[in-house]
Amino acid sequence: xxxxxxxxxxxxxxxxxxxxxxxxxxxxxxxxxxxxxxxxxxxxxxxxxxxxxxxxxxxxxxxxxxxxxxxxxxxxxxxxxxxxxxxxxxxxxxxxxxxxxxxxxxxxxxxxxxxxxxxxxxxxxxxxxxxxxxxxxxxxxxxxxxxxxxxxxxxxxxxxxxxxxxxxxxxxxxxxxxxxxxxxxxxxxxxxxxxxxxxxxxxxxxxxxxxxxxxxxxxxxxxxxxxxxxxxxxxxxxxxxxxxxxxxxxxxxxxxxxxxxxxxxxxxxxxxxxxxxxxxxxxxxxxxxxxxxxxxxxxxxxxxxxxxxxxxxxxxxxxxxxxxxxxxxxxxxxxxxxxxxxxxxxxxxxxxxxxxxxxxxxxxxxxxxxxxxxxxxxxxxxxxxxxxxxxxxxxxxxxxxxxxxxxxxxxxxxxxxxxxxxxxxxxxxxxxxxxxxxxxxxxxxxxxxxxxxxxxxxxxxxxxxxxxxxxxxxxxxxxxxxxxxxxxxxxxxxxxxxxxxxxxxxxxxxxxxxxxxxxxxxxxxxxxxxxxxxxxxxxxxxxxxxxxxxxxxxxxxxxxxxxxxxxxxxxxxxxxxxxxxxxxxxxxxxxxxxxxxxxxxxxxxxxxxxxxxxxxxxxxxxxxxxxxxxxxxxxxxxxxxxxxxxx
Amino acid sequence: xxxxxxxxxxxxxxxxxxxxxxxxxxxxxxxxxxxxxxxxxxxxxxxxxxxxxxxxxxxxxxxxxxxxxxxxxxxxxxxxxxxxxxxxxxxxxxxxxxxxxxxxxxxxxxxxxxxxxxxxxxxxxxxxxxxxxxxxxxxxxxxxxxxxxxxxxxxxxxxxxxxxxxxxxxxxxxxxxxxxxxxxxxxxxxxxxxxxxxxxxxxxxxxxxxxxxxxxxxxxxxxxxxxxxxxxxxxxx
Numbered sequence: 001x002x003x004x005x006x007x008x009x010x011x012x013x014x015x016x017x018x019x020x021x022x023x024x025x026x027x028x029x030x031x032x033x034x035x036x037x038x039x040x041x042x043x044x045x046x047x048x049x050x051x052x053x054x055x056x057x058x059x060x061x062x063x064x065x066x067x068x069x070x071x072x073x074x075x076x077x078x079x080x081x082x083x084x085x086x087x088x089x090x091x092x093x094x095x096x097x098x099x100x101x102x103x104x105x106x107x108x109x110x111x112x113x114x115x116x117x118x119x120x121x122x123x124x125x126x127x128x129x130x131x132x133x134x135x136x137x138x139x140x141x142x143x144x145x146x147x148x149x150x151x152x153x154x155x156x157x158x159x160x161x162x163x164x165x166x167x168x169x170x171x172x173x174x175x176x177x178x179x180x181x182x183x184x185x186x187x188x189x190x191x192x193x194x195x196x197x198x199x200x201x202x203x204x205x206x207x208x209x210x211x212x213x214x215x216x217x218x219x220x221x222x223x224x225x226x227x228x229x230x231x232x233x234x235x236x237x238x239x240x241x242x243x244x245x246x247x248x249x250x251x252x253x254x255x256x257x258x259x260x261x262x263x264x265x266x267x268x269x270x271x272x273x274x275x276x277x278x279x280x281x282x283x284x285x286x287x288x289x290x291x292x293x294x295x296x297x298x299x300x301x302x303x304x305x306x307x308x309x310x311x312x313x314x315x316x317x318x319x320x321x322x323x324x325x326x327x328x329x330x331x332x333x334x335x336x337x338x339x340x341x342x343x344x345x346x347x348x349x350x351x352x353x354x355x356x357x358x359x360x361x362x363x364x365x366x367x368x369x370x371x372x373x374x375x376x377x378x379x380x381x382x383x384x385x386x387x388x389x390x391x392x393x394x395x396x397x398x399x400x401x402x403x404x405x406x407x408x409x410x411x412x413x414x415x416x417x418x419x420x421x422x423x424x425x426x427x428x429x430x431x432x433x434x435x436x437x438x439x440x441x442x443x444x445x446x447x448x449x450x451x452x453x454x455x456x457x458x459x460x461x462x463x464x465x466x467x468x469x470x471x472x473x474x475x476x477x478x479x480x481x482x483x484x485x486x487x488x489x490x491x492x493x494x495x496x497x498x499x500x501x502x503x504x505x506x507x508x509x510x511x512x513x514x515x516x517x518x519x520x521x522x523x524x525x526x527x528x529x530x531x532x533x534x535x536x537x538x539x540x541x542x543x544x545x546x547x548x549x550x551x552x553x554x555x556x557x558x559x560x561x562x563x564x565x566x567x568x569x570x571x572x573x574x575x576x577x578x579x580x581x582x583x584x585x586x587x588x589x590x591x592x593x594x595x596x597x598x599x600x601x602x603x604x605x606x607x608x609x610x611x612x613x614x615x616x617x618x619x620x621x622x623x624x625x626x627x628x629x630x631x632x633x634x635x636x637x638x639x640x641x642x643x644x645x646x647x
Numbered sequence: 648x649x650x651x652x653x654x655x656x657x658x659x660x661x662x663x664x665x666x667x668x669x670x671x672x673x674x675x676x677x678x679x680x681x682x683x684x685x686x687x688x689x690x691x692x693x694x695x696x697x698x699x700x701x702x703x704x705x706x707x708x709x710x711x712x713x714x715x716x717x718x719x720x721x722x723x724x725x726x727x728x729x730x731x732x733x734x735x736x737x738x739x740x741x742x743x744x745x746x747x748x749x750x751x752x753x754x755x756x757x758x759x760x761x762x763x764x765x766x767x768x769x770x771x772x773x774x775x776x777x778x779x780x781x782x783x784x785x786x787x788x789x790x791x792x793x794x795x796x797x798x799x800x801x802x803x804x805x806x807x808x809x810x811x812x813x814x815x816x817x818x819x820x821x822x823x824x825x826x827x828x829x830x831x832x833x834x835x836x837x838x839x840x841x842x843x844x845x846x847x848x849x850x851x852x853x854x855x856x857x858x859x860x861x862x863x864x865x866x867x868x869x870x871x872x873x874x875x876x877x878x879x880x881x882x883x884x
Contacts, residue, residue: 004746012733078728085695085726087719087747269714273697274658 002096009100013069020062021108027054029115039125044143048151050227059158063105064183067166070101075175080276094268105159113152154227157250161223164257168264172285174278190221196299200358206366206413209454211442223253279329286329294347297321322347369406370443375399377444384437385569405467409455435459459569469565555634567631648673654703656689663689665850674824678837681847687830691798695724723792725783727799731771737782738767748790756789777803797829838870846877
């Protein structure tokens with residue numbers, strides 16, 4: 001490193017850092033000091049939890065600007081010539097500029113942390129709602145010296161990561177505008193490509209499952225998004241173990257940043273100074289970035305306008321993006337010469353591969369069904385079949401039934417895709433038993449890999465499926481059947497309605513008891529919500545004795561056992577439907593059963609809120625929402641009797 | 648001594664220099680001449696370590712120039728297009744150079760600044776082109792280099808300043824065997840100060856030798872006549 005150049009860089013560019021420090025200060029410590037006597041816990045917590053937008057903006061913007069500033073001499077021939085003729089080696093030039101850039105980028109955050117430390121130590125803040133701190137698990141980020149130190153550490157990692165990518169962008173760029181754009185693009189490109197992949201799969205591949213797309217993983221591609229999303233979640237839920245997660249991920253980002261920085265250093269040593277002023281000083285960089293622009297541009301436009309233009313949207317936008325990209329890279333509108341042939345051929349091949357893989361499914365993704373012998377377990381979820389009951393199956397016969405169902409669906413693939421594209425959904429069609437539903441399959445293969453599919457099907461195909469019938473009608477695959485037997489009558493409580501489950505998620509265990517006996521009426525439907533009549537059923541159900549509640553559950557269980565396969569596939573209610581919420585507390589629920597029941601959704605569903613560690617061990621509450629129609633004769637009779645007895 | 652052997656440099660499809668050999672003796676004043684676009688600046692940018700040669704070698708006193716800090720500390724370079732940092736004054740630039748060159752001579756800096764009549768606290772960006780050129784010379788000469796490489800050095804300088812400048816340069820040549828390489832189209836000026844010349848022709852050095860010997864050989868032709876003769880005459884022969 002060259003001390004003289006380091007000192008000059010600091011001397012020249014400190015005003016940028018000073019402005020940044022001011023923005024950090026105004027976004028954080030100043031807000032707290034303004035509130036001083038009635039400080040908001042949330043403001044303070046946002047500061048140290050990486051949720052402050054001002055901080056986040058500066059974490060991203062400052063390294064980009066500073067990096068462009070310290071490498072600015074690379075973008076004009078006179079400065080390039082003079083700087084490289086002075087007594088520096090290429091290494092010392094890069095390292096000195098890099099380190100001075102890092103100091104200038106991080107200094108405002110360090111200064112802000114020092115101010116926050118001082119505010120904390122001086123105890124000038126008086127929080128008006130400090131009970132919030134108490135609700136956090138041990139180790140969670142809070143307005144403490146440790147919390148501020150953690151914020152600083154994470155911020156430094158963010159800045160290091162952004163700066164390292166920008167430095168790579170700076171050394172391959174030939175002018176200032178391209179340097180700034182490349183720095184930003186390099187920070188976004190991986191997530192952009194992954195999102196494009198996801199969008200292509202979701203749009204074009206029949207059976208593509210969201211289960212195979214990990215949004216947390218997408219967020220962790222970049223520390224800024226990772227620490228905003230996964231970090232706070234980890235800390236809030238896991239306390240000290242969340243801290244370990246943060247430190248490990250921080251170490252990973254530091255390692256990646258180091259690798260990128262070394263790469264930038266190596267590239268700088270090979271930099272072709274004679275190309276100063278071009279968009280990119282390496283031909284390969286322009287070539288790759290040109291392809292990325294074509295891919296991302298045509299994907300964005302093509303996917304957004306896919307319904308209107310179909311394939312033409314991709315083709316036309318691809319051509320436009322290619323021309324624009326070439327004009328930017330070559331810095332001239334006169335691009336149609338023999339030099340364009342190579343990038344054009346590459347762009348055509350790339351888009352052909354993209355179209356082939358995603359639109360025409362040349363990889364056979366849609367038709368892929370695993371061999372039974374390769375499957376370890378399969379998770380099947382049918383939203384409108386058997387009350388959305390989830391299945392976890394490993395018995396080879398059951399797996400075979402699932403693969404049969406899968407093959408039956410795949411056999412109808414082309415027909416289903418055409419129908420789905422043409423279909424207009426109306427309530428009349430649903431009433432005519434032509435509704436569609438989703439089927440999710442998640443195979444865990446013996447090789448350790450997973451194969452997930454999520455397919456949309458009309459009910460009529462499901463009613464004709466032998467594979468599905470085998471699974472649904474085999475009692476031993478069905479945990480629901482034993483629900484009544486497992487329930488302790490003393491712990492069963494029922495009511496007809498609960499107003500807003502969303503509120504419950506924020507309610508602690510003690511308050512839950514108050515909510516479950518809420519005096520909310522049940523609604524009887526006769527076709528539309530506007531004609532709904534209110535029946536005072538909840539008090540009667542709440543007043544049932546333990547034995548009567550067991551009888552009601554037995555009626556439900558009995559009706560369920562005798563239900564024909566076709567009736568287990570959702571159809572529109574023929575007449576009045578009772579909404580019934582049943583809460584069953586299990587004293588002996590083990591984790592495996594919890595995992596199974598936690599999959600209940602839709603008609604028969606289980607709600608568990610927050611984490612089970614928030615509650616008494618082994619005290620689980622099940623919520624069953626049953627819409628009862630003519631397929632539930634015993635249950636209907638019981639509820640009708642309850643109504644009549646009240647009249 | 649500067650030695651260039653088998654030097655080649657291309658920019659894409661265009662070959663700028665090919666198989667060029669050149670020798671600049673220590674303590675000599677070497678005039679590098681050639682037509683526009685002949686590759687003089689390309690050669691100089693490789694001599695100063697700005698560009699990496701595609702092939703061949705450039706050494707100063709036997710040490711390769713490219714990326715060697717110690718060699719570069721001994722070389723002063725005044726390019727045709729000047730560059731000063733931001734809104735720096737001559738003093739601020741001197742402070743930067745002082746940190747880069749251990750050989751920095753503060754006395755020389757003050758003397759030259761006074762001699763050229765520049766205000767050291769004035770922003771360089773507000774100075775005229777000629778004054779900026781003087782400032783560049785002051786900075787480079789104050790670093791007391793062993794080798795001085797000048798690309799079109801006297802453009803924009805008035806005759807008085809030129810005289811002063813050559814006085815400093817030739818004084819260093821005489822006093823401490825400074826080696827000077829000058830690229831210029833002002834052949835009359837070169838004729839008065841150079842003892843050796845090299846003419847770039849067809850991407851390589853078409854002629855290299857002592858000026859007085861050449862003049863003796865060519866019936867006391869002026870440098871301008873020699874240049875035209877070398878570029879056209881010998882071809883015609």
